[in-house]
Amino acid sequence: MRDIVPTGTTYRPGTTRTDCGADASDVGGTTRLESGLTIANLPFQPPGLARCVISFEVTVDDDARPGDRIRNIANIASTDQAAFNTNTAETQILGPELGTPLKSVRNPAGGTYQPGQIVEYTIEVVNDGQTNASGITVTDRLPAGLTYSFANPAPSNVDGATGTVTWTDVAVEGRDVTSLLIFAQINELPGGTLVTNQAEITADFLGAPRLTDDPDTPAPLDGTTFVVVNGEDFTTSTKTVSVDGDGAIVPGALLNWEISLINTGNRNGVVSLTDPIPAVSPGSCVLRGIAPGLAAECSADGRLTITGTVPPDQTRTVSFSTVLADVVDGTELRNIAYLARDDQEDLSIAANVLVVARGGLLAGTWTSEDVDGAPLGSEDELALTLILENVGGANAQQIAVALPLDENLEFVSAGDGGQLQGNRIVWSGLGDLAAGETLTLSMTLRTRPDRAVGTAIALTAQLSGANIPSTV
Incomplete structure (x- = not known):
């Protein structure tokens, strides 16, 4: 052999x-x-x-x-x-199978990223394969606006002129991760500056170089980014409005407003805000709460002004109320407050939208069931339920319902006072239905003899009342 x-x-x-x-x-x-x-x-x-x-x-x-x-x-x-x-x-x-290298950033001091602070980058060289990998080079050129401080483990080379940090002959065992840390100081940068960085991985057993991915974002192979905070930042401020006591949104309702001025910056924020309140009954604007450091005024026609300062990482709130003026049904109450900012466009702070519903407004939904449980055929009885809901802002008064019968149906019975009048089932004298309340009407109908398979049946109820629009 x-x-x-x-x-x-x-x-x-x-x-x-x-x-x-x-x-x-x-x-x-x-x-x-x-x-x-x-x-x-x-x-x-x-x-x-x-x-x-x-x-x-x-x-x-x-x-x-x-x-x-x-x-x-x-x-x-x-x-x-x-x-x-x-x-x-x-x-x-078999050889090493490097996965996507990762790079994350954090502020060791916590909070926002501000000039003078140290940021910590973590580069992870990931080996998804079973065999050890070696001879890997990791290169990271720090972006403008950062100054290299130190790294762990110590890099093979640091080019101070370009801010390039290099590790050579990096090794990572099979099914493992090797982490490299870079610490750099944030230079004096304007607030809102985006600082983006990616490291590069190369090795003889790799084809093209591989760039790191930010694991904290869903986008693939994107750079690791943070935003510099330097100055005031009111971009997370909010405004809300609600009806007092969760009542109806109708003329005369008391509306409670609240503006929260949130300064996530690192400097005192100067406030100069104007807020034209919509649909205000003359003279009804009343200030209810003003946080320290702020001053507020509300004119008779509903124009709110706020001035003062908000310290960094602090929130200051102003609350007030107005009475809703006599406006037409369906009016949308939209409101935006405007905060003036130096060298920038005014910041818009929008409130949630309310819709005036001064009268009753009925909406209906149907449910149906074949009485014998089998597929619907000729001479089958059908149990029907009509559920009415008042989605308006006031009582729906003197409700009446009329239901014309489809030509393929005949009347059997009706509950809740319903009566057959000609070819219609009529419910009259149903009384009033409060806002948000529901009313259920039931009936039993029968399909007429000799109806062909696939025959379509349609039912449309006609709804009416003293203070609601006629609807179907």
């Missing part, structure tokens, strides 16, 4: 073995298989002796590359048959 040691490997001396007593000692420092290992005779019986297993070991050479294949074929010759080759034994060199 002959077997040449595969290309790309080196024989491990003394590792050739047999289980049939054949001489497997090395010859000339290599396996006897190279020159021919003689097994002698193999009987065909008993089965336990009719075989001979030969094994040897090799070491993969250092210059083997991930993806290279190692192939091996043995040749067997005997006096009883022609020489032949065995099947090909083949394996592939």
Whole structure:
């Protein structure tokens, strides 16, 4: 039997073995298989002796590359048959499988990112493969506006002129992560400046260089970004309005307003705010609460002004109330307060929208069920329910409902005082329905005989009342 040691490997001396007593000692420092290992005779019986297993070991050479294949074929010759080759034994060199490198940023001091503070970047070299990876180079050129302070572990090189930090021969074990930390100081930058940074990963076993991804954002392979805070920042300020006591949004209702001026900046925020309040009954604007450091006035026509200062990382609130003027049903109450800012457009602070609903307004929904539970057919009874809801802002008065019958239906019965009048079921004298309340009407109808499969049936109720629009 002959077997040449595969290309790309080196024989491990003394590792050739047999289980049939054949001489497997090395010859000339290599396996006897190279020159021919003689097994002698193999009987065909008993089965336990009719075989001979030969094994040897090799070491993969250092210059083997991930993806290279190692192939091996043995040749067997005997006096009883022609020489032949065995099947090909083949394996592939596994290599490291680097995943997407990650880079995150945080402020060790907590809070916002401000000039003079130190930021901490964490670069993660991720090995998703089973084999260790080495010879990796990580390069990070810090963006303008940052000054390198130190790193951990110590980098191989720091170019102060370009702000480039480099680690060479970075290693990461299989199924593991190696973390590299950079600490840099934020220079004096205007508030709102976006500082974005990506590191680059290279290695001989990689194709193209790989850029880091920010794990805190859903976008793939994006740079790691933070926003510099330097000065006042009122962009998270809010305004709300609600009806006193959760009442109806109708003329004469008392509306409670609240403006929260939130300064997330690192400097005192100067406040100069104007707020034209909509649909105000003359002289009804009343200030109810003014936080320290602020002054507020509300004119008779509902124009609010606020001045003062809000310290950094603080919130100051002004609350007031107005009485809703006599406006038409369906009016949308939209309101925006305007906060003046130096060298920027005014900041708009919008309140939630209210819709005036001064009268009753009915909405209806249907439910239906075949009485016998089977698919609806001819001469089947159908139980129907109509649920009315007053979605308006006041009582719906003297409600009445009329339901014309589809030509494919005939009347059986009606609950809740419903009566058949001609070809209509009529409910009259239903009284009033308060805002937000519901009313349920029930009836039973029967399909007429000899209706074809697929016959469509439509029902449309007509709703009316003393102070509601007629609807269907």
